[in-house]
Amino acid sequence: MEMNNAGKAPRKVSVLISKIEDDCRTNISTLIRDGREAAAQWEVNWDSPVWDVTHIFSQTIRSHRSERKALNFWFTERGESPKIPGHAFERTFGEVVRSLVVLRHQVGNQCFVDQQQVIIAAQFISQQLAPRNHDLTTLTTGDLEAACDQIAATQAETTTYKLQRFVEVIAAAIDQNRLCARRLNFRYSKKVRPASTGGLDYVRLDDPILHRGHQPSSSPMTL
Structure with missing residues (x-):
């Protein structure tokens, strides 16, 4: 088994696409095609930067209230202000992120918070790819290091981790x-x-503006 740059075995991640080729651009196209097909069952507008996925994940979120706000995925860049979401992801990069979310759920049935963290982590990766037109095929470990450094510089300790x-999950x-x-x-x-981490201080990530440079309060937040 190959070892990664920290000397540990890489994370085990399922193959998500229907057929893997030697050409990475072909695989990206396959990922997007498979993601679109799987998303048809979610009854969402694929091209929209905002997906209401309440009907998919509402049963997995604990709440003491009889009604709760909609659960949304925001496929957008980080905003300059914590209260203002950024613009939509670049088209192909955004379709890759959408596909990863949908196909990961199809394979592993990940919860809403897990999937939202994937999207937010992708925002930091997107920032590193911006000078290269968000071309995922050019991604390097240096880009990922820089994304993680930026997370550490802007997020609370638990959220950073x-x-x-x-x-790392996206890279895998x-x-x-x-x-x-x-x-x-x-x-x-x-x-x-x-x-x-993993205790009462677990932070919900179901708000598109949460953690865009915003430090959460010291009070625990309920899932």
């Missing part, structure tokens, strides 16, 4: 489905697990 893990999915010209084998060597 979670999002850095999901940068890219490797497993051959979406990049080079194998990444990425694990962020500076990632530090905070004592509160």
